[in-house]
Amino acid sequence: MNKFGFAPAKSRVIEYDSMHNQLLDYIIANEPSFSTCMSCGSCTATCSAGNLTDFNIRRLNIQIRHGELDGIRQEIDKCMLCGKCLLVCPRGINTRNAIMIIKKGIVNLGIE
Amino acid sequence: MIDVLIIGGGIAGMEAACTLHDLGFETLILEKEKQLGGHLRNWDTLFPTKRKASEVLEHYVKEIQQRGITVYLNTDVTSVKKQEDGTFELNTGREVQFKTKTVLMTTGYALFNAERKEEYGYKIYDNVITSADLEKILQTAKGELRSPSGNSIQSVAFVHCVGSRDEKSGNHYCSNVCCVTGVKQAIKMRQLLPEAQVFNFYMDLRMYGSGFEEMYREAQEQWHVQFIRGRLSEVAETIDKRLQLKAEDTLSARPLRMHVDLLVLLVGMESNKAAADFAQSCNLACAPSRFVQPKDFHIESNKTNVEGLFTAGTAIAPLSVFDTVNHAKAAALSVSEYLKKNN
Ligand SMILES: Cc1cc2nc3c(=O)[nH]c(=O)nc-3n(C[C@H](O)[C@H](O)[C@H](O)COP(=O)(O)OP(=O)(O)OC[C@H]3O[C@@H](n4cnc5c(N)ncnc54)[C@H](O)[C@@H]3O)c2cc1C
Ligand code: SF4
Ligand code: SF4
Ligand code: SF4
Numbered sequence: 462m463n464k465f466g467f468a469p470a471k472s473r474v475i476e477y478d479s480m481h482n483q484l485l486d487y488i489i490a491n492e493p494s495f496s497t498c499m500s501c502g503s504c505t506a507t508c509s510a511g512n513l514t515d516f517n518i519r520r521l522n523i524q525i526r527h528g529e530l531d532g533i534r535q536e537i538d539k540c541m542l543c544g545k546c547l548l549v550c551p552r553g554i555n556t557r558n559a560i561m562i563i564k565k566g567i568v569n570l571g572i573e
Numbered sequence: 574m575i576d577v578l579i580i581g582g583g584i585a586g587m588e589a590a591c592t593l594h595d596l597g598f599e600t601l602i603l604e605k606e607k608q609l610g611g612h613l614r615n616w617d618t619l620f621p622t623k624r625k626a627s628e629v630l631e632h633y634v635k636e637i638q639q640r641g642i643t644v645y646l647n648t649d650v651t652s653v654k655k656q657e658d659g660t661f662e663l664n665t666g667r668e669v670q671f672k673t674k675t676v677l678m679t680t681g682y683a684l685f686n687a688e689r690k691e692e693y694g695y696k697i698y699d700n701v702i703t704s705a706d707l708e709k710i711l712q713t714a715k716g717e718l719r720s721p722s723g724n725s726i727q728s729v730a731f732v733h734c735v736g737s738r739d740e741k742s743g744n745h746y747c748s749n750v751c752c753v754t755g756v757k758q759a760i761k762m763r764q765l766l767p768e769a770q771v772f773n774f775y776m777d778l779r780m781y782g783s784g785f786e787e788m789y790r791e792a793q794e795q796w797h798v799q800f801i802r803g804r805l806s807e808v809a810e811t812i813d814k815r816l817q818l819k820a821e822d823t824l825s826a827r828p829l830r831m832h833v834d835l836l837v838l839l840v841g842m843e844s845n846k847a848a849a850d851f852a853q854s855c856n857l858a859c860a861p862s863r864f865v866q867p868k869d870f871h872i873e874s875n876k877t878n879v880e881g882l883f884t885a886g887t888a889i890a891p892l893s894v895f896d897t898v899n900h901a902k903a904a905a906l907s908v909s910e911y912l913k914k915n916n
Contacts, residue, residue, distance in 0.1 A: 499776060499777075500776075500823055501776045501803065501804035502803040502804060502806075502820060502822075502823040503805075503806045503821070504806075505823075505826075505828060506805070506806035506820045506821040506828055506829070507806040507807065507819065508828075511828055512828060519821065519826075520826050549807075551738060551739040551740055553740030553741065
């Protein structure tokens with residue numbers, strides 16, 4: 462179980478100073494609604510993948526914000542692209558499209 | 574000709590009518606319902622004091638009667654027309670034509686219709702009610718409180734932000750008072766049902782007013798209300814009429830399931846028909862929230878873009894009774910200044 466980030470964290474402290482946000486910039490440029498998330502958890506509650514695995518789409522947003530990208534490629538592949546999350550989002554975020562863009566961003570930016 | 578015609582006899586309209594009368598102006602109230610009072614008629618006790626809403630209303634109705642202020646009930650104002658000479662004519666469908674120097678619009682708000690959030694099952698499942706329904710139930714509650722389907726209540730959940738802060742409902746704004754209403758009602762449920770568990774599902778708890786935070790703390794400390802940070806994604810009914818809730822407990826980042834006997838939706842406030850009607854008949858400006866847009870939110874919050882047409886209370890935004898009464902009192906002074914200048 463990886464409860465705190467995708468891999469055991471080196472330090473418990475979130476280093477805001479050295480945050481690397483290339484992926485976040487890429488997502489927001491292509492799906493601006495991604496930045497309006499208020500962490501309500503509706504998406505996670507309804508998520509097909511989240512009910513079977515420890516995949517958590519809401520937390521993924523925060524981890525990307527923190528630049529915690531270790532293992533993100535495997536993590537994002539747990540999403541089944543069913544689109545249930547975007548039906549419940551109160552901010553009208555196109556979460557499924559955000560996920561497609563994260564996948565693309567990982568390749569384009571060469572993130573492991 | 575009348576000095577001020579007040580449209581809407583809720584607390585805002587009544588407070589302003591008394592103050593304007595005392596300042597020496599001829600004042601008249603037009604109210605579409607068969608009684609004065611507005612939404613407060615349907616509330617049991619008021620936050621943050623827990624005082625009976627009926628006491629507050631009785632006070633205002635008495636003040637209106639003592640001053641002999643004329644009130645037309647069952648009078649729905651459908652249009653306001655500005656005349657060339659700067660005065661106004663109002664249409665109500667009645668024979669009488671109402672002519673006035675100024676208009677004070679205190680038409681209040683409308684409750685969000687919870688049927689629009691189908692995933693919460695209002696009017697589909699028996700034991701899903703709104704906060705407004707609960708106030709009505711509390712007004713007449715005697716003996717043991719049971720769920721609408723007749724079951725004993727062992728657990729209750731409140732859902733915050735129903736119809737507010739929600740793209741899908743078309744309402745981006747926060748309704749301001751439903752958080753503290755949820756706390757008020759959660760305490761009440763624990764008092765009436767000492768054995769029951771009470772949960773509040775929130776995204777942010779907005780205890781913005783005096784005494785609100787203290788009520789929140791009281792709910793935790795004295796009544797053991799459990800606050801869960803997460804928004805319900807869906808509700809389903811079980812065979813025995815209980816409700817299955819799905820949410821994420823966002824603070825522990827795990828999906829959550831729960832069964833409750835009663836689900837209360839904290840419905841938000843919306844602008845009512847009057848704002849849209851008057852926008853049509855006299856070009857009244859409304860904000861993106863569809864509430865009336867004050868001329869200047871900071872300096873002239875009782876004026877509108879139409880000279881001589883004033884506003885107060887929840888016609889401009891969701892407000893508590895405290896804020897509504899103060900805004901109405903200020904409106905009376907604003908109208909008075911205008912009449913003195915233009916007479
Ligand atoms: C569930 C719930 C619980 C609440 N509990 C509390 C509480 O405990 N404490 C607190 O401080 N606040 C509470 N509030 C807020 C409170 O209801 C408002 O602050 C208050 O009602 C505002 O008064 P008002 O006069 O602005 O509007 P309203 O109460 O809406 O009155 C407006 C009046 O105008 C009339 N009207 C509308 N259109 C027309 C027309 N075209 N022609 C003629 N008449 C018209 C209406 O019939 C009504 O009588 C609660 C709100 C909700 C939703
Ligand atoms: S699209 Fe992916 S993240 Fe959204 S609900 Fe389906 S599995 Fe979950
Ligand atoms: S439902 Fe929307 S706002 Fe809520 S956590 Fe998910 S993405 Fe964010
Ligand atoms: S006051 Fe609370 S419940 Fe009401 S809309 Fe705002 S955050 Fe939601």
